[in-house]
Amino acid sequence: MFKPSSYSWCCWCSVPSVKNRPSAVVHHLTYIPYNENKDELIPLNSVQNQGFGTENEPFIVYRNSQLIGKENKHLRFVCMSDTHNEIADVHIPNGDVFIHCGDAVNHRTSSRDIVRFNQFVGQLPHKYKLFVSGNHCVCLNPKQPDRSQKLLNNMIYLQDQLIDIEGVRIYGSPWRPKRGCFYRAEAFGYNPKHIREDKWSKIPQDIDILLTHGPPYSIRDYNVSTKEPLGCPDLLDEIVTRIRPRIHLFGHMHECRGASLYKSEDNRLLEGDEFQNQSNDILFVNLAVHQGKTLGEPTVIDYYY
Template sequence: MRLAVTADLHGFLPDVPPCDVLVIAGDLTPAHDHDVAFQARWLDTTFRAWLQAVPAEHVVAIAGNHDFVFERAPETVPTDLPWTYLQDTGTTIDGVRFWGSPWQPWFFDWAFNAPKGDTDETFLRERFAVVPDDTDVLVVHGPPAGYGDRTSTGMSVGSAAQLDLVRRTAAQLCVFGHIHEGRGDWQLGPTRLINASAVTLKYALVDEPVQLVELSRPD
């Protein structure tokens, strides 16, 4: 299975190479306007047209910490977009099992934050507990601890609960973003970890905002 993966589009809608599944790991909407009515209109117009044109058989996506409309006014998100939106839910495509979750440790006063002061990550562990052990692709917004999680100030802000999730499921792939300057690609046992942020720290589009990944289908 050929996947095209990206994250942190922030309103940029880049060219997508032909693929079986396009995976978007959150922060879809433009960064300059967090108004939920604006975000809902943008999803229904500009984003819809882009989704309809991408050369992907399927699109799987989650929200991110800038996508307030999915948390604060989910009833206004168009229900007929040509994609599969995951929010603590999963889907199976050609035998490959995807699971998506938008939550991350508290990070400023943005969307899909765990409670501030939840140092044991109890909130996140409760949400990740329902992820099936046989998940093939994890689509999450923030990074697991130690992988693409270092900010420009030198702080590591990844989630220990998410790292435990990666180890438990031994998924083939974990796609995330959130920390733009942490963009990169790692291997942790059987799991390929990709911080697929499409923009830089200053919200400029990177040279290759969509990456191709070949994934083996389960027997």
């Protein structure tokens, strides 16, 4: 629906910014971003989502509304991102699938630290462990995903890859619009003019969960330094007009951690008339654990399918 021409550029450092783009309307479920003026959290619709994303009160998400009230298969997902060498200090609940959406390390020491991260994850009890790279993972060569998989041999490394886990289809992609030559932690930065055609358009439609490192535009992507949203508008367009996953997990923007619910009926400007009938909500979660001097908790999701 929208074109990459919505990007403008800072000529001296090649940093893209977004102009004249409609924002997604979301209902915040946990941790309202401080730049948004909300009096209270939106109550959850118990028909589609409930809980608070914690170990004792996980988010409960159904593949479709017809499964509610029936006995279904389900998997428990334990999800996190942006641990920056402090994963050992985080309480990680047990579950079926462990997910990390990037920036497990710091860019200056990433070659050493990624080995330690892999060793730590290997000790976790989860049956499946998935990893999507982040911009600090400069030791991982985008042109050699097989080599990255060998290095991260205690988990499944996803670089533009689809995986089926016991009937749940999950796609992972590490890319984000690149920010320019002054940023040292810039692994998997991609030309914003081509990121939709080259990367996002390759994401299949019939997936349950999407993993990326960076956020979509206007959803938990506020940048404190620039006072602007930093997410990718082309990623948002693909998600809401074509891919329609039940859950999108990401990180990158530390200050915007938390969960938000996207409803089609509130986003007609983005979607047109295509998805107004029987369209599932989308749960968006910014999983960034590192919060400066404190650490957040992983997000726990029970997915019924």
